[in-house]
Amino acid sequence: MPANSRFDDDEYFDALLHAAAQHTDPVRTVPLPEPQDPDVLLDDAQRGLEQLGSMQRWWRSMRGPLLLPSTPGPFGVAAGVFVLILVGLIGVVFVTRNRSLPAPPPVYGAPAILDLKEPDRAPPPASTRLRFLSSMISGNPDTLPDEPYTFVRTQIWDADLSRTPPPSTVTPAVEALWWNANRSGARIHVDLPPEPAGTAVIPDERSTRAVLAAADPTVFPPGHLAPLLPDPPTSPALLAGQLDYHNGSKTPQGLIRAIVEMCQWQALNPNQRAALLQVLSDVQGLVDLGDVTDRAGRPGFAVALDSTDADNRHRDVLIFDAHDGRLLDYERILLSLPARPDIPTPSLESYVVFLTATRVDAIRLP
Amino acid sequence: MSDRQPHDRPWFRALYPGWHSKVSRFVTRSVPIKETAEDLTNETFQRVWECREKIPDEQDRQIPYVLGIARNVVKDYLRKHRQELAELVDVVEFESVPSGDGDIAQRVADELDMRRAFGRLGRNDQILLWQYYCDEATAEELARQFGTTVDAVYKRVERARERLRRQLKRNNVLEGRPIHVRRS
Numbered sequence: 001m002p003a004n005s006r007f008d009d010d011e012y013f014d015a016l017l018h019a020a021a022q023h024t025d026p027v028r029t030v031p032l033p034e035p036q037d038p039d040v041l042l043d044d045a046q047r048g049l050e051q052l053g054s055m056q057r058w059w060r061s062m063r064g065p066l067l068l069p070s071t072p073g074p075f076g077v078a079a080g081v082f083v084l085i086l087v088g089l090i091g092v093v094f095v096t097r098n099r100s101l102p103a104p105p106p107v108y109g110a111p112a113i114l115d116l117k118e119p120d121r122a123p124p125p126a127s128t129r130l131r132f133l134s135s136m137i138s139g140n141p142d143t144l145p146d147e148p149y150t151f152v153r154t155q156i157w158d159a160d161l162s163r164t165p166p167p168s169t170v171t172p173a174v175e176a177l178w179w180n181a182n183r184s185g186a187r188i189h190v191d192l193p194p195e196p197a198g199t200a201v202i203p204d205e206r207s208t209r210a211v212l213a214a215a216d217p218t219v220f221p222p223g224h225l226a227p228l229l230p231d232p233p234t235s236p237a238l239l240a241g242q243l244d245y246h247n248g249s250k251t252p253q254g255l256i257r258a259i260v261e262m263c264q265w266q267a268l269n270p271n272q273r274a275a276l277l278q279v280l281s282d283v284q285g286l287v288d289l290g291d292v293t294d295r296a297g298r299p300g301f302a303v304a305l306d307s308t309d310a311d312n313r314h315r316d317v318l319i320f321d322a323h324d325g326r327l328l329d330y331e332r333i334l335l336s337l338p339a340r341p342d343i344p345t346p347s348l349e350s351y352v353v354f355l356t357a358t359r360v361d362a363i364r365l366p
Numbered sequence: 367m368s369d370r371q372p373h374d375r376p377w378f379r380a381l382y383p384g385w386h387s388k389v390s391r392f393v394t395r396s397v398p399i400k401e402t403a404e405d406l407t408n409e410t411f412q413r414v415w416e417c418r419e420k421i422p423d424e425q426d427r428q429i430p431y432v433l434g435i436a437r438n439v440v441k442d443y444l445r446k447h448r449q450e451l452a453e454l455v456d457v458v459e460f461e462s463v464p465s466g467d468g469d470i471a472q473r474v475a476d477e478l479d480m481r482r483a484f485g486r487l488g489r490n491d492q493i494l495l496w497q498y499y500c501d502e503a504t505a506e507e508l509a510r511q512f513g514t515t516v517d518a519v520y521k522r523v524e525r526a527r528e529r530l531r532r533q534l535k536r537n538n539v540l541e542g543r544p545i546h547v548r549r550s
Contacts, residue, residue: 008531013531016480017495022499023481024485032391038375038378041412041415042375044408048412218523226505248426261516
């Protein structure tokens with residue numbers, strides 16, 4: 001076999017990696033520390049705290065558990081003072097030189113928010129429309145091919161709020177996932193070229209196909225993929241129970257996010273979609289925002305839920321096809337984020353555009 | 367009135383065994399020296415005790431928090447002892463590919479190359495792959511532990527695998543080259 005192509009054989013590559021991980025794992029050769037008597041440990045901790053000087057105690061209380069070193073040290077203090085003076089001087093020079101220039105407007109790298117219709121009055125609850133659509137599609141024939149692999153293709157984007165200042169461009173990604181009943185499969189994740197803020201380009205199918213075809217899939221051996229609800233039930237009560245298990249926060253918005261994650265794995269048949277709509281119809285606070293066109297240009301209707309998480313407010317929006325109940329798009333909008341005045345609100349926080357969900361005979365692009 | 371459970375000694379005693387198994391594995395993998403790993407594990411729990419009031423009540427959120435403290439303890443240690451650790455690293459030597467042609471020699475050479483490439487991954491990626499391949503931790507467990515999503519875990523695993531694959535390909539551009547290995 002040529003020198004390099006054998007590393008493209010995922011089975012061979014995985015066997016090598018497995019062996020290397022086993023061989024290099026330190027816990028194979030270094031004995032793990034034994035648990036101590038917790039009381040002795042705590043007595044030591046208490047004594048250590050009492051021996052600290054007042055300055056050190058102040059530092060520890062200021063630094064929190066995660067971010068800063070245990071003691072600043074004389075060099076750390078001197079460096080801190082030096083940096084503060086330097087920053088102050090640079091600031092004075094900068095302000096003096098640029099006094100006449102207006103500050104450039106901050107650019108926040110998020111796609112534009114979808115053009116959702118703002119109703120004149122309070123939007124109606126979504127339950128009526130969801131129940132109606134559920135009853136319409138329940139019992140429809142299953143048109144999914146009878147093939148072993150579930151194939152889901154999505155385009156996704158998430159705001160990177162960890163960076164200060166936040167990024168000024170938008171970098172979405174396309175994902176393709178194949179999996180079958182023995183939890184084996186493959187996944188391709190490709191970042192698309194950065195786009196200017198305020199845009200959200202969904203490449204046509206041909207371009208996406210070319211991007212995916214050029215990327216190497218990561219192949220997962222049997223048992224290595226863990227789909228959320230491998231076989232979603234068609235009973236709304238059962239589905240609600242199973243989704244609730246994956247709804248860590250036990251909140252309505254947590255349920256919506258569990259549904260979105262499930263749909264990133266699943267090609268649902270009409271009865272499963274009907275059950276899903278029934279479950280959603282019971283979500284308190286979910287409102288009908290009416291007809292909308294999603295990012296891929298497909299008509300649908302939007303339902304939305306506003307929620308508060310700590311001091312932050314979010315809006316979770318789901319867009320469904322009004323005829324067959326397929327989930328087309330999920331958007332999360334940041335309505336307020338008091339801790340980050342550099343992030344404009346409202347602005348988009350995340351989107352998942354569901355482009356394909358079907359069943360295929362093998363790990364190849366349909 | 368708050369329903370928060372008091373974070374006192376009984377609370378710590380109850381949670382310590384579960385936390386210890388995770389922290390001790392993490393610390394040993396980060397600093398694989400028995401006595402040091404013991405000290406760092408104990409120091410982690412002393413710091414956990416110091417900031418016990420900040421530890422969440424939800425068990426799912428406790429492990430990411432405690433491991434965050436362990437990561438910081440390890441980082442502090444590495445920063446202070448960089449030179450000593452550098453001297454512990456084995457001298458790089460040359461080892462030739464086992465003689466003879468055929469699949470076995472190739473496989474042995476590839477395994478050695480993979481170990482070397484693995485050794486060049488960042489420690490965080492190595493720990494992730496050890497947990498994934500050796501502990502057979504599921505993505506859900508890892509996501510809970512790192513305080514992230516299942517998807518993010520898969521992406522991290524994929525990125526680490528991709529780095530390994532690129533490095534192996536780069537190393538194998540010249541066939542019949544000597545293999546650099548660390549003395550075990």
